[in-house]
Amino acid sequence: MAAVFVLFLPILANAGLNSGCYACHGEKKFPGGYVDETLYSRSVHGQFSCSTCHVNITAFPHGTPRRVNCMLCHLTGTGGAPRTPALQYELSVHGTAVREGLAAAPHCQTCHGSHDILPPGDPHSRIYRKNIPRLCSRCHKAQYERYKKSIHARALFEMGMERAAVCYDCHEEHRVPNVTSPKWMLWLIGKCGSCHKRELATYRQTYHGQVTRLGYTTVAKCPDCHGAHGILPPSDPGSTLSQKNRLHTCRKCHPGASGGFTTYYAHPDDRDRRRYPQLYYTWLAMTILIVAVFAFFVVHTFLWAYRTLRERLKRKGE
Ligand code: HEC
Ligand code: HEC
Ligand code: HEC
Ligand code: HEC
Ligand code: HEC
Ligand code: HEC
Ligand code: HEC
Ligand code: HEC
Ligand code: HEC
Numbered sequence: 001m002a003a004v005f006v007l008f009l010p011i012l013a014n015a016g017l018n019s020g021c022y023a024c025h026g027e028k029k030f031p032g033g034y035v036d037e038t039l040y041s042r043s044v045h046g047q048f049s050c051s052t053c054h055v056n057i058t059a060f061p062h063g064t065p066r067r068v069n070c071m072l073c074h075l076t077g078t079g080g081a082p083r084t085p086a087l088q089y090e091l092s093v094h095g096t097a098v099r100e101g102l103a104a105a106p107h108c109q110t111c112h113g114s115h116d117i118l119p120p121g122d123p124h125s126r127i128y129r130k131n132i133p134r135l136c137s138r139c140h141k142a143q144y145e146r147y148k149k150s151i152h153a154r155a156l157f158e159m160g161m162e163r164a165a166v167c168y169d170c171h172e173e174h175r176v177p178n179v180t181s182p183k184w185m186l187w188l189i190g191k192c193g194s195c196h197k198r199e200l201a202t203y204r205q206t207y208h209g210q211v212t213r214l215g216y217t218t219v220a221k222c223p224d225c226h227g228a229h230g231i232l233p234p235s236d237p238g239s240t241l242s243q244k245n246r247l248h249t250c251r252k253c254h255p256g257a258s259g260g261f262t263t264y265y266a267h268p269d270d271r272d273r274r275r276y277p278q279l280y281y282t283w284l285a286m287t288i289l290i291v292a293v294f295a296f297f298v299v300h301t302f303l304w305a306y307r308t309l310r311e312r313l314k315r316k317g318e
Contacts, residue, residue, distance in 0.1 A: 021050045021060075022035070022037055036116070043116050043117045044117050052072075053068045053072075070086070070108040071086055071108075084174070085173075088172070091175070093176045112127065127173070143167075146229035147229040147230070149232075151231055151233055170228075182217045186221075188222070189203075189212060189222055198267075202268055203267060206267075206268065207219070208221070208266075220253065224249075225266065227239075227240045247261055265279070
């Protein structure tokens, strides 16, 4: 690794060369392509010479440049470039599609840009949290159209809830596993649950939740009931779980399901009196019963001990 870095040092240090490139490419209307010097110098790579990426261009006038390969540094870690994204991308649906020659699949630069790359925390960055749905929508319009109307999009864009789910929370920007992979399906349950802790805990108490914990995916997972991109509150008439749609949703897997299914508790919470009064009062009654039984035996044992002691003392006195 260190050797690779040393190899690159002379190029990295060669930023002075850039002024030569700007002589032509710094002109806004230059037909060979314009590079904004201010944006470039503010970008994460702003300190590098142009030829670190445009490797075969070192003199003017120059020949036809090769396609930029971000892996040069990001797969090797040259100069401290983060490596994880590149490693994950290589194994992803996107990376595989690129290797198989699918022209529509994204390279690093498709998502990140070229000369104006900013860190994910910068609101002007293409990869800033709020800009993600737009980024992915360039190629996944159908999913975006559904997502736009979901509670997650509304929470993020209208209610200012930064934490609401965007595409990469569920799909992971670089890893992007195949959506038919059982491993991903099981992982996603935990992911939904990282934001919806109470619902995950109550789901785990149900039959579906226990079977998925054992690693089987045929039973209902969160998206099977709630949907994926167009998730709405169950109280919304458009939700897959509204009174009108709920039975239809269960019937995907329980073809013979009858009206009883609509009263099923998918998130039974015996502490929630308002929502699940039956569960709550059963829990309360059981708790009172247990406490009463314990209290009775504590008092009983105490009195018993007291009496034994008194009788012993009495016998000693005699
Ligand atoms: C003398 C003017 C001049 C200088 C200096 C110059 N270039 Fe160019 N560059 C051009 C022209 C003209 C083209 C368009 C060539 C073409 O379309 O075949 C071009 C094209 C390019 C392209 C490809 C654009 C495309 O559309 O694919 C890249 C990348 C590039 N230059 C990088 C550089 C770098 C890096 C430097 C500095 C090392 C540099 N150039 C210096 C004139 C220049
Ligand atoms: C972090 C890598 C990186 C650095 C550093 C870099 N470029 Fe580029 N450049 C790219 C990418 C990516 C493209 C898009 C084409 C491609 O993917 O090969 C590109 C494209 C270009 C083009 C074609 C027009 C365009 O914008 O698509 C020109 C001209 C160019 N670069 C000039 C420069 C100059 C001049 C510098 C130095 C000031 C520079 N580049 C530094 C990555 C880089
Ligand atoms: C010359 C080596 C080199 C090349 C080529 C290169 N990078 Fe980088 N990149 C780095 C280094 C080093 C950093 C860390 C910069 C820092 O932290 O200040 C970095 C940082 C980044 C970051 C920001 C990380 C963060 O959390 O702030 C992104 C995004 C990025 N690179 C994407 C790309 C893309 C996309 C390409 C191809 C167009 C590319 N890089 C090409 C060396 C490189
Ligand atoms: C499908 C779009 C997409 C592709 C393709 C992609 N990235 Fe990213 N990348 C993202 C997003 C979105 C983030 C923001 C992640 C975050 O905020 O946690 C990101 C973040 C990064 C970061 C910053 C990581 C950090 O923790 O600071 C680096 C570095 C990076 N990408 C490099 C690359 C490289 C190198 C490639 C190509 C091998 C690549 N990316 C391909 C979308 C993409
Ligand atoms: C709350 C989690 C979640 C979010 C957010 C999410 N997805 Fe998905 N996505 C899924 C699930 C689950 C599937 C599996 C198939 C299904 O149930 O529709 C999926 C499937 C996909 C597929 C495969 C094709 C298909 O429709 O089955 C693509 C492409 C996709 N999502 C892109 C996106 C994009 C783009 C965004 C952001 C606009 C996004 N997803 C946001 C959970 C999510
Ligand atoms: C430049 C276009 C492009 C962009 C941008 C893009 N994708 Fe994709 N994506 C594709 C293509 C093409 C495929 C199909 C690969 C295949 O079928 O083999 C794909 C596949 C997927 C799949 C897998 C679908 C499946 O059937 O398993 C998911 C999930 C996905 N993308 C999510 C995302 C997310 C999330 C983003 C944004 C961070 C994103 N994509 C950005 C082009 C893109
Ligand atoms: C068998 C179908 C089913 C499964 C599986 C399921 N849910 Fe639910 N979910 C429901 C129903 C039905 C409701 C409506 C409230 C109720 O009846 O308990 C609901 C309500 C919710 C709510 C809204 C709670 C509120 O305050 O209104 C959230 C959030 C939620 N579920 C998240 C999840 C998550 C996360 C998972 C996976 C860990 C999951 N659900 C699994 C059916 C399901
Ligand atoms: C990154 C965090 C995050 C992830 C991941 C996430 N959500 Fe959400 N979700 C939110 C936020 C924030 C809201 C809006 C505030 C609220 O009502 O809780 C929300 C709202 C909801 C609602 C409506 C809640 C209500 O009050 O009626 C449901 C249902 C829901 N999410 C289900 C899911 C499911 C299913 C998944 C996984 C496929 C998931 N969420 C993944 C953050 C997330
Ligand atoms: C993705 C498919 C799927 C969906 C959607 C689904 N289930 Fe299930 N469920 C299963 C499977 C598989 C079983 C186990 C086999 C069986 O008993 O039919 C099961 C079992 C059950 C059981 C039996 C538990 C026991 O103790 O025997 C109940 C009750 C149940 N589901 C209710 C529901 C309700 C209510 C809905 C709709 C809100 C629903 N399911 C949606 C797949 C699903």
